[in-house]
Amino acid sequence: MSHLHLRQVSKRFGAVQAVIDATLQVQAGEFVSLLGPSGSGKTTTLMMIAGFEEPTAGSIELAGRQVEHVPPNQRDIGMVFQNYALFPHLSIAANIAFPLKVRGRPRAETEAAVRGALALVGLEEMATRLPRQLSGGQQQRVALARALGYQPTLLLLDEPLSALDKNLREQMQIELRRIHRQVGITTLYVTHDQAEAMTLSDRIVVFNRGRIEQVGAPLEVYARPATRFAAGFIGDSTILDGTASTAPTELRLPDGTTLHTAQPLHTNATGAASLLIRPEDFHLGEPPAGANALPVQVLSVLNLGPHLLLIGQHAGREIRIRTPVSPAALASEGSTITAWWLPAKSWPIPPA
Amino acid sequence: MKPGIPTWLLLLPAVAYLVLVFGAPLGNTFWMSITEPSLGLQNFETILTDPLYARVYLRTVLVAASVTLLCLGFGYPLAHYMARRGGLAAALLLGICGLCFWISYLVRTYAWTVILGNRGPVTAVARWLGIEPPPVLLFTTTASLIAMTHILLPYMVLTLYVVLARIDPNLIRAAHSLGASRWQSFTAVVLPLSLPAVVSGCLLVFIFCVGFYVTPTLLGSPRDMMISSLIANEIEALLDFGSASALAMMLLAAILVLLTIYDRLVGIDRIMR
Numbered sequence: 001m002s003h004l005h006l007r008q009v010s011k012r013f014g015a016v017q018a019v020i021d022a023t024l025q026v027q028a029g030e031f032v033s034l035l036g037p038s039g040s041g042k043t044t045t046l047m048m049i050a051g052f053e054e055p056t057a058g059s060i061e062l063a064g065r066q067v068e069h070v071p072p073n074q075r076d077i078g079m080v081f082q083n084y085a086l087f088p089h090l091s092i093a094a095n096i097a098f099p100l101k102v103r104g105r106p107r108a109e110t111e112a113a114v115r116g117a118l119a120l121v122g123l124e125e126m127a128t129r130l131p132r133q134l135s136g137g138q139q140q141r142v143a144l145a146r147a148l149g150y151q152p153t154l155l156l157l158d159e160p161l162s163a164l165d166k167n168l169r170e171q172m173q174i175e176l177r178r179i180h181r182q183v184g185i186t187t188l189y190v191t192h193d194q195a196e197a198m199t200l201s202d203r204i205v206v207f208n209r210g211r212i213e214q215v216g217a218p219l220e221v222y223a224r225p226a227t228r229f230a231a232g233f234i235g236d237s238t239i240l241d242g243t244a245s246t247a248p249t250e251l252r253l254p255d256g257t258t259l260h261t262a263q264p265l266h267t268n269a270t271g272a273a274s275l276l277i278r279p280e281d282f283h284l285g286e287p288p289a290g291a292n293a294l295p296v297q298v299l300s301v302l303n304l305g306p307h308l309l310l311i312g313q314h315a316g317r318e319i320r321i322r323t324p325v326s327p328a329a330l331a332s333e334g335s336t337i338t339a340w341w342l343p344a345k346s347w348p349i350p351p352a
Numbered sequence: 353m354k355p356g357i358p359t360w361l362l363l364l365p366a367v368a369y370l371v372l373v374f375g376a377p378l379g380n381t382f383w384m385s386i387t388e389p390s391l392g393l394q395n396f397e398t399i400l401t402d403p404l405y406a407r408v409y410l411r412t413v414l415v416a417a418s419v420t421l422l423c424l425g426f427g428y429p430l431a432h433y434m435a436r437r438g439g440l441a442a443a444l445l446l447g448i449c450g451l452c453f454w455i456s457y458l459v460r461t462y463a464w465t466v467i468l469g470n471r472g473p474v475t476a477v478a479r480w481l482g483i484e485p486p487p488v489l490l491f492t493t494t495a496s497l498i499a500m501t502h503i504l505l506p507y508m509v510l511t512l513y514v515v516l517a518r519i520d521p522n523l524i525r526a527a528h529s530l531g532a533s534r535w536q537s538f539t540a541v542v543l544p545l546s547l548p549a550v551v552s553g554c555l556l557v558f559i560f561c562v563g564f565y566v567t568p569t570l571l572g573s574p575r576d577m578m579i580s581s582l583i584a585n586e587i588e589a590l591l592d593f594g595s596a597s598a599l600a601m602m603l604l605a606a607i608l609v610l611l612t613i614y615d616r617l618v619g620i621d622r623i624m625r
Contacts, residue, residue: 050529072528085526089544098540099530146530156529 003028003186004049004154009058009068011044018044020210022058026188031180033189033197036207037233043158045207046190050156051075063153073102078147078185079156083163084139086131092142093118093127099150117149120179137168141175148183155187161196173199194234198222206230223278224347231276231349236309238277238319241351249343251275255315259292260343272351277341279309279322284329287340296321296339298332312337381597388594395598405582405599412579415497415568416561422501423557424550427508432542434509435516436524446513449506457503461567464499465490468571496572503567504560508553515549516542548618555614559607579603 002025011019019041026032034042047053049060051072060068067075078099086095096117100110118124121141131139140160147155157176161169177200180187191197197204198218206214206221206229214226225231231239242253248264251273265273287293296312296319308329310321321339323329385395399405434442452460466472468489478486489495519542527537565580572578577585579599586596 052525052528072525073531073533075529076531077529079526079529081522081526083520083522085520085522087523087526087541098527098532102527102530102532102536102540150531 002026003030003063004188005061006045006049007059007061009045009048009055009060011041011048011053012056017210019048019055022212024205024212024215026186028186029184031177031187031189031200031202033191033201033204034207035191035194035197035204035234037192040207041210042190042192042205042207046156046158046188049154049188050077050079076153077156078150078152078154080140080143080147080158080160082159084131084143086139086142086146088131091128091130092123092134095131095142096146096149098146099152103150105150113149113151117145120148120182121145121175136164137172140164140172144176144179148179148185151185153186155185157187157189159190159192162191162193169196176200198234204234206233208233225276225349228274228349228352231347236279236320236322238279238282238317238321239274239349240277240314240317240346241272241274243271244273251346253315257294259346260290261346261348262344263348265348266350268351274349274351275346276349277346279320281341281345282319282321282323282339283341284321284323284326284332284337284339287338291340291342292346293338293340294319295336297336298334301330301333303330310337312339381600383597384593385597385601388592388597395594396602398595399598399602408577408579408582409602411576412562415493415500415576415578416558416564418497419500419504419561420554420558422497423505423508424554426501427505427512427553428550431509431512431516434513435519436521438517442517449509449513452502452506453510458566460503461499461570464495464502464567464571468495468498490571492573493576496568496576499567499571500561500564504557507556507560511553511556512546512549515546519545551614551618555610559610562603562607 004024004026006022006024009019009022010017022041022045024032034045036042044053048055048068049062051067051070055068058068059066062075062077087098090098093114096114097110100113105113114127115124118127121144123138123141123145126134126138126142131142134142140163143160161172164172173196189197189200201218203215204218204221205212206227208227208229214221214230216224216226221230222235225234228239231237240251240253240259242251242259244250244265244267245252245258248267249261251259251261251265253259259275261275265275267273294314296310296314298310298312300311302309302311303325306325308323308325310319310323310329310332312319312321319339386393388395430445434445468474470490472490474489475486489498523541523545524537527541528534532540562578563580564578565584568576568578569581569584572581580603583596583599583603586592586599
């Protein structure tokens with residue numbers, strides 16, 4: 001039985017359908033990211049799980065209990081807010097003790113829990129400080145300690161790292177993973193940053209326009225996106241649109257080129273279909289037998305350190321190629337090169 | 353900035369004006385309190401020893417404290433509702449408060465004389481309910497309490513609202529998510545964060561109230577005289593400028609003491625924030 005189970009949860013604000021038929025099962029101890037652009041329904045879904053919004057339809061089951069009408073303070077959930085939401089008038093220790101105090105736990109237990117939570121995030125010496133005396137990263141860690149200190153059944157994180165700068169954000173990602181491994185709490189993490197979702201999660205839930213488009217392990221979502229949106233939102237991508245040929249694994253581009261794939265195409269009623277190729281799957285040079293090949297006019301070459309990103313086009317479609325640094329590739333800007341890839345590396349996605 | 357034109361010159365007009373119309377009369381009042389009718393502290397001695405004055409001071413403080421508590425009692429829930437609700441409802445209520453601000457308190461005081469008067473709606477309703485004789489409200493302490501609370505309520509509400517509206521709603525959500533009930537999150541988060549505003553609002557209302565003249569004079573009972581009426585009486589009826597000045601100085605001193613305590617507790621720069 002799953003720890004958290006959303007069954008066809010919908011939320012409407014007036015005429016706006018914020019979440020439509022969201023169904024999701026999360027296992028105990030899992031780290032699951034809700035990923036999507038702003039307005040995709042991920043935050044509303046989190047707010048319904050937290051109890052700040054009531055679903056218009058559907059049910060939410062947490063630890064074997066129907067909770068969709070239970071007020072937030074009786075759900076036993078720990079939540080970390082985007083702006084930390086530390087109580088400014090309380091010391092760090094008092095902030096962490098707050099959830100235990102309102103539960104009327106004995107003083108000794110509370111003190112032990114506060115010490116434990118502070119040790120978990122490495123801020124023991126900050127106990128008597130006020131939140132405003134701490135840096136953003138430290139405040140974030142206090143918010144985490146406060147949400148974990150009373151050992152809730154579920155941890156919710158609402159874009160917790162978005163206010164931090166890049167270096168600190170990466171540091172906190174490592175920290176989050178460590179803490180999650182150490183505590184083992186079931187965690188839901190809302191983010192619009194696909195790289196963050198990829199690094200942190202056991203599974204990713206891709207949201208778009210209020211719907212869950214795909215649920216899967218990060219690499220699975222990356223390699224085999226279920227929808228055009230998921231393909232474009234996660235990772236760099238080249239999408240080629242064409243029409244189905246006679247064979248179910250052949251795509252004909254508008255210029256007449258035929259491309260092969262190892263999977264049957266997703267063809268719509270008009271016969272349109274599309275293929276996704278990830279930038280690292282392209283190769284330059286003479287294509288081997290059976291490979292797909294395209295002439296690509298290179299528009300710009302970006303040196304990303306360990307590799308180059310070639311941005312070019314073929315018949316008006318943007319092609320993004322990741323390739324090792326080489327003199328030929330470096331000099332290719334403005335010229336037309338041949339890029340090839342294996343049929344197994346063209347992933348069929350639904351047409352636009 | 354050009355050298356040679358010091359910016360403090362910008363202060364000059366305002367400072368000169370204040371010295372002329374506020375500083376000078378105040379100094380004159382102080383001077384009269386120790387020189388009328390002769391040099392010495394006898395005016396203060398009379399005030400401190402005559403139980404009449406002590407009674408009036410005590411009554412003034414009691415009335416001011418009552419009005420302050422009434423304003424807080426009515427104002428806090430209202431400001432809290434406005435701050436939490438936001439949107440049109442808050443804008444509307446804020447507009448009503450602002451309107452009360454802009455209508456002269458003199459006008460509002462006279463309005464109360466009509467409302468509470470013998471032929472006013474309150475009396476009419478009492479008669480209609482069969483209460484005979486209807487309660488006499490005008491020229492009682494109750495009337496002046498009602499009117500002063502009404503006049504000073506916007507100060508309390510606005511002072512509280514500004515601070516309550518600035519409390520991050522995520523703090524209240526955080527308290528809920530951490531297990532606090534509505535009441536717990538109010539007492540543990542909202543109330544302590546709004547406490548400086550409660551002190552500011554109370555101080556503001558209290559200080560306005562101890563010096564209130566027109567409203568208690570027009571609506572209140574002549575027997576329940578407040579300090580400002582006593583000062584006016586000393587001047588108009590008794591022509592005792594020395595006693596009147598000394599009374600005014602004592603009132604001023606009391607307010608300064610209050611402000612000092614407030615400064616220690618909250619910080620004087622927060623009074624209008």
